[in-house]
Amino acid sequence: MTLPRKALFDLPEGVIYLNGNSLGPLPKGAAARAEDVITREWGSELIKAWNTADWMSLPTRVGDRIAGLIGAPAGSVATGDTLSIKVYQALAAALKMRPERRVILSDNGNFPTDLYMATGLISTVDKDYELRVPTPEDVAQEITDNVAVVMLTQVDYRSGRMHDMAAITAKAHAAGAVMIWDLAHSAGAIPVNLIGSNTEFAVGCTYKYLNGGPGAPAFIYARPDIIASTEPALAGWLGHEAPFAMEIGYRPAMSTERLRIGTPPIIQLSILDAALNVWKGVDMEELRTSTVALCEAFIQEIESRCPQLTLASPRNADQRGSQVSFTFEHGYAAMQALIDRGVIGDFRAPNIMRFGFTPLYIDRADVMAAINIIEEVIHDELWRDPKYQTKSRVT
Ligand SMILES: *Cc1c(COP(=O)(O)O)cnc(C)c1O
Numbered sequence: 358m359t360l361p362r363k364a365l366f367d368l369p370e371g372v373i374y375l376n377g378n379s380l381g382p383l384p385k386g387a388a389a390r391a392e393d394v395i396t397r398e399w400g401s402e403l404i405k406a407w408n409t410a411d412w413m414s415l416p417t418r419v420g421d422r423i424a425g426l427i428g429a430p431a432g433s434v435a436t437g438d439t440l441s442i443k444v445y446q447a448l449a450a451a452l453k454m455r456p457e458r459r460v461i462l463s464d465n466g467n468f469p470t471d472l473y474m475a476t477g478l479i480s481t482v483d484k485d486y487e488l489r490v491p492t493p494e495d496v497a498q499e500i501t502d503n504v505a506v507v508m509l510t511q512v513d514y515r516s517g518r519m520h521d522m523a524a525i526t527a528k529a530h531a532a533g534a535v536m537i538w539d540l541a542h543s544a545g546a547i548p549v550n551l552i553g554s555n556t557e558f559a560v561g562c563t564y565k566y567l568n569g570g571p572g573a574p575a576f577i578y579a580r581p582d583i584i585a586s587t588e589p590a591l592a593g594w595l596g597h598e599a600p601f602a603m604e605i606g607y608r609p610a611m612s613t614e615r616l617r618i619g620t621p622p623i624i625q626l627s628i629l630d631a632a633l634n635v636w637k638g639v640d641m642e643e644l645r646t647s648t649v650a651l652c653e654a655f656i657q658e659i660e661s662r663c664p665q666l667t668l669a670s671p672r673n674a675d676q677r678g679s680q681v682s683f684t685f686e687h688g689y690a691a692m693q694a695l696i697d698r699g700v701i702g703d704f705r706a707p708n709i710m711r712f713g714f715t716p717l718y719i720d721r722a723d724v725m726a727a728i729n730i731i732e733e734v735i736h737d738e739l740w741r742d743p744k745y746q747t748k749s750r751v752t
Contacts, residue, residue: 359643360647360716360717365385365717366384366717368383375727378514378546378713378715379703380565381569381570381632382568383568384631384632384634387628387631389631390627391631394410394623398412415623415626417436418630419630420434422636423544426567427551428550429551429578432612433613434577435576435577435617436563436621436626437617437618439575441474442618444471444474444539445474446591446618447537447558447560447579448475448506448537450579450587451505451557451558453590455505458503458505461475461487461506461508462491462499463488463490463507464509465491465493466492466510466516471539472488472490493520496520496525497528500525500528500529500532505534506534506536507534507535507536507537508537510538511539511543511549512543512678515709517682518676518677519676526554530555536554536555536557538558542566542680543678544567545567546565547641548641548645549641552580556580558579560576560578561575561576562575563575567632567633570625573625573628573632574626584612587609589609592607592609593619595614595621597610639717644717650721651719651720651724652714655728656681658728659683662728662736663732666684667683669684670682679714680712683712684710686708688709689748692704692710694739695730695731698733698734700731704752712727
Protein backbone atom coordinates (compact mmCIF):
# COMPACT_ATOMS: atom_id res chain seq x y z
CA MET A 358 0.00 0.00 0.00
CA THR A 359 1.35 3.42 -0.84
CA LEU A 360 0.67 6.86 0.61
CA PRO A 361 -1.62 8.27 1.82
CA ARG A 362 -3.24 5.55 3.89
CA LYS A 363 -6.09 7.53 5.38
CA ALA A 364 -8.22 4.39 5.74
CA LEU A 365 -5.94 3.32 8.60
CA PHE A 366 -6.97 6.32 10.73
CA ASP A 367 -10.16 7.41 12.43
CA LEU A 368 -10.17 11.05 11.38
CA PRO A 369 -13.27 13.15 12.08
CA GLU A 370 -15.29 14.31 9.06
CA GLY A 371 -14.61 17.84 7.88
CA VAL A 372 -11.22 18.15 9.55
CA ILE A 373 -7.88 18.75 7.85
CA TYR A 374 -5.42 17.67 10.49
CA LEU A 375 -2.14 19.54 10.26
CA ASN A 376 -1.09 18.90 13.84
CA GLY A 377 0.27 15.37 13.78
CA ASN A 378 3.56 16.95 14.84
CA SER A 379 2.01 17.62 18.24
CA LEU A 380 -0.50 14.79 18.73
CA GLY A 381 -0.95 12.17 16.04
CA PRO A 382 -4.54 11.12 15.24
CA LEU A 383 -6.21 7.89 16.33
CA PRO A 384 -5.17 4.87 14.25
CA LYS A 385 -7.91 2.33 13.59
CA GLY A 386 -7.44 -0.71 15.76
CA ALA A 387 -5.95 1.24 18.66
CA ALA A 388 -9.24 1.56 20.54
CA ALA A 389 -10.08 -2.13 20.04
CA ARG A 390 -6.64 -3.09 21.29
CA ALA A 391 -7.05 -0.93 24.40
CA GLU A 392 -10.47 -2.47 25.00
CA ASP A 393 -9.02 -5.97 24.68
CA VAL A 394 -6.13 -5.24 27.03
CA ILE A 395 -8.46 -3.73 29.59
CA THR A 396 -11.33 -6.21 29.55
CA ARG A 397 -9.74 -9.49 28.55
CA GLU A 398 -6.12 -9.26 29.64
CA TRP A 399 -6.51 -7.13 32.75
CA GLY A 400 -10.16 -7.90 33.50
CA SER A 401 -10.07 -11.66 33.22
CA GLU A 402 -6.43 -12.62 33.43
CA LEU A 403 -5.67 -10.24 36.29
CA ILE A 404 -2.07 -10.44 37.46
CA LYS A 405 -1.44 -13.60 35.45
CA ALA A 406 -1.39 -11.40 32.33
CA TRP A 407 2.17 -10.28 33.08
CA ASN A 408 3.03 -13.81 31.88
CA THR A 409 0.04 -14.99 29.86
CA ALA A 410 -0.18 -11.81 27.78
CA ASP A 411 3.58 -11.28 28.02
CA TRP A 412 3.19 -7.76 29.36
CA MET A 413 6.72 -7.87 30.72
CA SER A 414 8.31 -7.97 27.27
CA LEU A 415 5.92 -5.46 25.67
CA PRO A 416 8.32 -2.49 26.19
CA THR A 417 11.03 -4.38 24.31
CA ARG A 418 8.75 -5.58 21.52
CA VAL A 419 7.48 -2.05 20.96
CA GLY A 420 11.05 -0.73 21.17
CA ASP A 421 12.09 -3.09 18.38
CA ARG A 422 9.30 -1.79 16.16
CA ILE A 423 10.36 1.83 16.79
CA ALA A 424 13.98 0.85 16.12
CA GLY A 425 12.94 -0.20 12.62
CA LEU A 426 11.69 3.33 11.92
CA ILE A 427 14.80 5.17 13.12
CA GLY A 428 17.59 3.12 11.63
CA ALA A 429 18.45 1.31 14.86
CA PRO A 430 19.04 -2.42 15.33
CA ALA A 431 16.57 -4.60 17.22
CA GLY A 432 17.32 -4.66 20.93
CA SER A 433 18.73 -1.12 21.03
CA VAL A 434 15.58 0.82 21.98
CA ALA A 435 13.85 0.80 25.38
CA THR A 436 10.39 2.31 25.90
CA GLY A 437 8.61 3.80 28.90
CA ASP A 438 8.34 6.92 31.03
CA THR A 439 8.15 10.34 29.35
CA LEU A 440 10.57 12.06 27.03
CA SER A 441 11.61 14.52 29.75
CA ILE A 442 12.71 11.59 31.91
CA LYS A 443 14.51 9.91 29.01
CA VAL A 444 16.40 13.17 28.35
CA TYR A 445 17.55 13.17 31.97
CA GLN A 446 18.52 9.52 31.79
CA ALA A 447 20.54 9.89 28.60
CA LEU A 448 22.23 13.04 29.83
CA ALA A 449 23.19 11.57 33.20
CA ALA A 450 24.61 8.46 31.51
CA ALA A 451 26.51 10.60 28.99
CA LEU A 452 28.08 12.80 31.69
CA LYS A 453 29.37 9.67 33.45
CA MET A 454 31.20 8.78 30.25
CA ARG A 455 33.25 12.01 30.38
CA PRO A 456 33.89 12.55 34.11
CA GLU A 457 36.70 15.05 33.50
CA ARG A 458 34.55 17.42 31.42
CA ARG A 459 32.01 19.96 32.66
CA VAL A 460 30.12 21.43 29.71
CA ILE A 461 26.73 20.35 28.34
CA LEU A 462 26.20 21.96 24.95
CA SER A 463 22.71 22.42 23.54
CA ASP A 464 21.09 25.31 21.67
CA ASN A 465 18.59 28.00 22.53
CA GLY A 466 16.09 26.68 19.98
CA ASN A 467 15.76 23.44 21.91
CA PHE A 468 12.44 22.47 23.46
CA PRO A 469 12.33 23.98 26.96
CA THR A 470 11.90 20.71 28.86
CA ASP A 471 15.19 19.37 27.46
CA LEU A 472 16.99 22.44 28.82
CA TYR A 473 15.07 22.35 32.13
CA MET A 474 15.99 18.70 32.65
CA ALA A 475 19.66 19.53 31.99
CA THR A 476 19.52 22.39 34.50
CA GLY A 477 17.85 20.13 37.07
CA LEU A 478 20.44 17.42 36.57
CA ILE A 479 23.24 19.95 36.99
CA SER A 480 21.80 21.16 40.28
CA THR A 481 21.46 17.56 41.49
CA VAL A 482 25.07 16.56 40.76
CA ASP A 483 26.38 19.97 41.81
CA LYS A 484 29.86 19.68 40.30
CA ASP A 485 30.32 22.98 38.47
CA TYR A 486 28.62 21.77 35.34
CA GLU A 487 27.63 24.38 32.83
CA LEU A 488 24.81 24.31 30.27
CA ARG A 489 25.70 26.29 27.15
CA VAL A 490 22.96 27.32 24.76
CA PRO A 491 24.26 29.20 21.72
CA THR A 492 21.97 29.74 18.75
CA PRO A 493 21.28 26.67 16.60
CA GLU A 494 23.34 28.24 13.82
CA ASP A 495 26.37 28.60 16.11
CA VAL A 496 26.20 25.31 17.95
CA ALA A 497 28.49 23.32 15.63
CA GLN A 498 31.33 25.77 16.07
CA GLU A 499 30.86 25.75 19.86
CA ILE A 500 31.82 22.07 20.06
CA THR A 501 35.19 22.38 21.76
CA ASP A 502 37.25 19.83 23.64
CA ASN A 503 35.86 20.76 27.05
CA VAL A 504 32.35 19.73 26.00
CA ALA A 505 31.24 16.53 27.71
CA VAL A 506 27.92 16.12 25.91
CA VAL A 507 26.26 17.65 22.88
CA MET A 508 22.50 17.36 23.35
CA LEU A 509 20.36 18.57 20.46
CA THR A 510 16.88 18.17 19.08
CA GLN A 511 17.22 17.33 15.41
CA VAL A 512 14.12 19.16 14.20
CA ASP A 513 13.22 22.48 15.84
CA TYR A 514 9.69 22.34 17.28
CA ARG A 515 8.93 25.92 16.30
CA SER A 516 10.48 26.42 12.89
CA GLY A 517 11.05 22.88 11.65
CA ARG A 518 14.74 23.75 11.07
CA MET A 519 16.78 20.55 10.92
CA HIS A 520 20.28 19.94 12.23
CA ASP A 521 22.66 17.80 10.18
CA MET A 522 22.78 14.73 12.40
CA ALA A 523 25.71 12.99 10.73
CA ALA A 524 27.92 16.11 10.52
CA ILE A 525 27.29 17.32 14.08
CA THR A 526 27.73 13.85 15.54
CA ALA A 527 31.04 13.50 13.71
CA LYS A 528 32.13 16.90 15.02
CA ALA A 529 31.15 16.00 18.59
CA HIS A 530 33.10 12.76 18.38
CA ALA A 531 36.15 14.49 16.90
CA ALA A 532 36.14 16.77 19.97
CA GLY A 533 35.76 13.78 22.29
CA ALA A 534 32.18 14.59 23.31
CA VAL A 535 29.23 12.24 23.70
CA MET A 536 26.22 12.87 21.44
CA ILE A 537 22.52 12.78 22.34
CA TRP A 538 19.84 13.38 19.73
CA ASP A 539 16.24 14.17 20.61
CA LEU A 540 14.07 12.72 17.85
CA ALA A 541 10.71 14.10 19.07
CA HIS A 542 10.03 15.68 15.67
CA SER A 543 12.02 13.15 13.65
CA ALA A 544 10.71 9.67 14.51
CA GLY A 545 8.02 8.87 11.96
CA ALA A 546 8.57 12.21 10.24
CA ILE A 547 11.84 11.85 8.34
CA PRO A 548 14.27 9.04 7.54
CA VAL A 549 16.66 8.63 10.49
CA ASN A 550 19.79 6.49 10.43
CA LEU A 551 20.84 6.19 14.08
CA ILE A 552 23.35 3.43 13.66
CA GLY A 553 24.89 5.19 10.67
CA SER A 554 25.15 8.46 12.60
CA ASN A 555 27.17 6.71 15.33
CA THR A 556 25.42 8.75 18.04
CA GLU A 557 25.71 7.30 21.53
CA PHE A 558 22.15 8.10 22.59
CA ALA A 559 18.84 9.16 21.14
CA VAL A 560 15.49 9.81 22.80
CA GLY A 561 12.03 10.63 21.53
CA CYS A 562 8.33 10.57 22.18
CA THR A 563 5.64 8.50 20.49
CA TYR A 564 2.52 10.66 20.66
CA LYS A 565 3.61 12.97 17.81
CA TYR A 566 4.37 11.33 14.44
CA LEU A 567 4.09 7.82 15.88
CA ASN A 568 0.43 8.35 16.82
CA GLY A 569 0.64 6.58 20.20
CA GLY A 570 -1.96 8.82 21.86
CA PRO A 571 -1.74 11.44 24.62
CA GLY A 572 0.79 10.43 27.25
CA ALA A 573 2.18 7.55 25.16
CA PRO A 574 5.53 6.27 26.48
CA ALA A 575 8.85 7.68 25.32
CA PHE A 576 11.82 5.78 23.92
CA ILE A 577 15.59 5.79 24.43
CA TYR A 578 18.30 4.35 22.23
CA ALA A 579 21.83 3.50 23.30
CA ARG A 580 24.45 2.46 20.77
CA PRO A 581 24.87 -1.31 21.12
CA ASP A 582 28.61 -1.18 21.87
CA ILE A 583 28.18 1.13 24.88
CA ILE A 584 25.12 -0.41 26.52
CA ALA A 585 27.09 -2.77 28.77
CA SER A 586 29.03 0.17 30.26
CA THR A 587 26.14 2.66 30.35
CA GLU A 588 25.33 3.67 33.91
CA PRO A 589 21.57 4.05 34.32
CA ALA A 590 21.19 7.12 36.49
CA LEU A 591 17.60 6.21 37.24
CA ALA A 592 18.24 2.71 38.48
CA GLY A 593 14.81 1.14 38.78
CA TRP A 594 13.99 -2.45 39.54
CA LEU A 595 12.89 -3.26 35.99
CA GLY A 596 16.30 -2.24 34.69
CA HIS A 597 17.84 -4.82 37.02
CA GLU A 598 19.38 -7.98 35.59
CA ALA A 599 16.96 -10.10 37.65
CA PRO A 600 14.07 -7.96 38.96
CA PHE A 601 12.33 -10.85 40.65
CA ALA A 602 15.42 -11.95 42.51
CA MET A 603 14.59 -8.90 44.67
CA GLU A 604 18.23 -8.29 45.51
CA ILE A 605 19.15 -5.42 47.80
CA GLY A 606 21.88 -4.18 45.45
CA TYR A 607 21.35 -2.92 41.91
CA ARG A 608 22.84 -4.94 39.07
CA PRO A 609 21.92 -3.49 35.68
CA ALA A 610 20.61 -5.78 32.96
CA MET A 611 23.24 -6.57 30.35
CA SER A 612 21.02 -5.25 27.56
CA THR A 613 19.04 -2.12 26.70
CA GLU A 614 16.60 -3.32 29.38
CA ARG A 615 18.87 -1.48 31.82
CA LEU A 616 17.30 1.74 30.57
CA ARG A 617 13.90 0.63 31.82
CA ILE A 618 12.94 2.08 35.19
CA GLY A 619 9.66 0.95 36.73
CA THR A 620 6.40 -0.76 35.82
CA PRO A 621 5.59 -0.18 32.15
CA PRO A 622 2.34 1.60 31.16
CA ILE A 623 0.77 -1.50 29.58
CA ILE A 624 -2.42 0.10 28.29
CA GLN A 625 -0.57 2.98 26.61
CA LEU A 626 2.09 0.64 25.27
CA SER A 627 -0.58 -1.61 23.79
CA ILE A 628 -2.21 1.35 22.07
CA LEU A 629 1.19 2.36 20.70
CA ASP A 630 1.83 -1.20 19.54
CA ALA A 631 -1.45 -1.14 17.60
CA ALA A 632 -0.69 2.37 16.29
CA LEU A 633 2.62 1.18 14.87
CA ASN A 634 0.74 -1.12 12.48
CA VAL A 635 0.15 1.86 10.19
CA TRP A 636 3.87 1.77 9.31
CA LYS A 637 3.81 -1.71 7.78
CA GLY A 638 5.31 -1.41 4.32
CA VAL A 639 6.00 2.33 4.55
CA ASP A 640 9.22 3.35 2.86
CA MET A 641 10.60 6.32 4.81
CA GLU A 642 12.27 7.74 1.69
CA GLU A 643 8.95 7.67 -0.15
CA LEU A 644 7.30 9.34 2.86
CA ARG A 645 9.97 12.03 2.84
CA THR A 646 9.44 12.74 -0.86
CA SER A 647 5.71 13.20 -0.24
CA THR A 648 6.33 15.39 2.81
CA VAL A 649 8.63 17.69 0.88
CA ALA A 650 6.12 18.00 -1.98
CA LEU A 651 3.30 18.90 0.44
CA CYS A 652 5.43 21.44 2.32
CA GLU A 653 6.70 23.06 -0.88
CA ALA A 654 3.19 23.44 -2.27
CA PHE A 655 2.00 24.91 1.03
CA ILE A 656 4.82 27.45 1.26
CA GLN A 657 4.44 28.53 -2.34
CA GLU A 658 0.67 29.06 -2.14
CA ILE A 659 0.64 30.74 1.28
CA GLU A 660 3.41 33.13 0.31
CA SER A 661 1.63 34.16 -2.86
CA ARG A 662 -1.88 34.33 -1.40
CA CYS A 663 -1.25 35.52 2.19
CA PRO A 664 1.54 38.12 2.12
CA GLN A 665 0.64 39.04 5.71
CA LEU A 666 2.31 35.78 6.83
CA THR A 667 6.10 35.44 6.96
CA LEU A 668 7.83 32.09 6.49
CA ALA A 669 9.59 31.08 9.73
CA SER A 670 10.87 27.73 8.44
CA PRO A 671 13.96 27.23 6.30
CA ARG A 672 13.16 27.72 2.64
CA ASN A 673 15.49 24.89 1.64
CA ALA A 674 13.65 21.59 2.06
CA ASP A 675 16.90 19.81 2.99
CA GLN A 676 17.06 21.94 6.14
CA ARG A 677 13.44 21.42 7.14
CA GLY A 678 11.66 18.60 8.95
CA SER A 679 8.01 17.77 8.40
CA GLN A 680 6.39 21.03 9.44
CA VAL A 681 6.05 24.56 8.11
CA SER A 682 5.71 27.61 10.31
CA PHE A 683 4.71 31.15 9.56
CA THR A 684 4.86 34.17 11.81
CA PHE A 685 1.84 36.42 11.97
CA GLU A 686 1.23 39.12 14.55
CA HIS A 687 -2.30 37.83 15.19
CA GLY A 688 -1.23 34.20 14.92
CA TYR A 689 -3.06 32.95 17.98
CA ALA A 690 -6.43 34.38 16.96
CA ALA A 691 -5.90 33.32 13.34
CA MET A 692 -5.19 29.75 14.42
CA GLN A 693 -8.38 29.70 16.51
CA ALA A 694 -10.34 30.89 13.46
CA LEU A 695 -8.75 28.13 11.37
CA ILE A 696 -9.48 25.44 13.92
CA ASP A 697 -13.10 26.66 14.01
CA ARG A 698 -13.19 26.00 10.25
CA GLY A 699 -11.69 22.51 10.50
CA VAL A 700 -8.06 23.31 9.70
CA ILE A 701 -6.17 22.18 12.79
CA GLY A 702 -2.64 23.46 13.28
CA ASP A 703 -1.29 25.07 16.42
CA PHE A 704 0.34 28.17 17.82
CA ARG A 705 3.65 28.64 19.58
CA ALA A 706 4.51 31.85 21.40
CA PRO A 707 5.20 34.55 20.55
CA ASN A 708 3.70 34.61 17.02
CA ILE A 709 4.20 31.28 15.26
CA MET A 710 1.49 29.43 13.37
CA ARG A 711 2.60 25.83 12.96
CA PHE A 712 1.41 23.30 10.38
CA GLY A 713 2.55 19.68 10.39
CA PHE A 714 2.42 17.58 7.20
CA THR A 715 2.04 13.85 7.50
CA PRO A 716 1.65 12.02 4.20
CA LEU A 717 0.21 9.00 6.00
CA TYR A 718 -3.14 10.80 6.09
CA ILE A 719 -2.67 14.18 4.37
CA ASP A 720 -2.63 14.54 0.59
CA ARG A 721 -2.33 17.39 -1.88
CA ALA A 722 -6.10 17.94 -2.02
CA ASP A 723 -6.16 18.43 1.77
CA VAL A 724 -3.32 20.93 1.56
CA MET A 725 -5.07 22.90 -1.18
CA ALA A 726 -8.35 22.91 0.75
CA ALA A 727 -6.53 24.12 3.86
CA ILE A 728 -4.85 26.91 1.92
CA ASN A 729 -8.21 28.19 0.68
CA ILE A 730 -9.47 28.41 4.25
CA ILE A 731 -6.26 30.06 5.48
CA GLU A 732 -6.51 32.63 2.70
CA GLU A 733 -10.09 33.40 3.65
CA VAL A 734 -9.28 33.79 7.36
CA ILE A 735 -6.32 36.07 6.65
CA HIS A 736 -7.73 38.07 3.75
CA ASP A 737 -11.13 38.70 5.34
CA GLU A 738 -9.53 39.14 8.81
CA LEU A 739 -11.94 36.58 10.25
CA TRP A 740 -9.55 36.23 13.18
CA ARG A 741 -10.75 39.62 14.50
CA ASP A 742 -13.87 37.97 15.98
CA PRO A 743 -13.65 38.49 19.79
CA LYS A 744 -14.22 34.77 20.40
CA TYR A 745 -10.77 34.00 18.97
CA GLN A 746 -8.88 36.35 21.28
CA THR A 747 -8.96 34.45 24.59
CA LYS A 748 -6.02 32.13 25.11
CA SER A 749 -6.69 28.58 26.29
CA ARG A 750 -4.36 26.77 28.67
CA VAL A 751 -2.90 24.66 25.86
CA THR A 752 -2.10 26.54 22.65
C1 LIG B 1 7.35 17.21 22.51
C2 LIG B 1 8.74 17.37 23.06
C3 LIG B 1 9.02 17.06 24.41
C4 LIG B 1 7.94 16.69 25.38
O1 LIG B 1 8.42 15.98 26.48
P1 LIG B 1 7.40 15.13 27.37
O2 LIG B 1 8.18 14.66 28.52
O3 LIG B 1 6.89 14.02 26.50
O4 LIG B 1 6.27 16.02 27.75
C5 LIG B 1 10.34 17.14 24.81
N1 LIG B 1 11.33 17.53 23.98
C6 LIG B 1 11.08 17.83 22.68
C7 LIG B 1 12.19 18.22 21.79
C8 LIG B 1 9.77 17.78 22.19
O5 LIG B 1 9.52 18.11 20.94
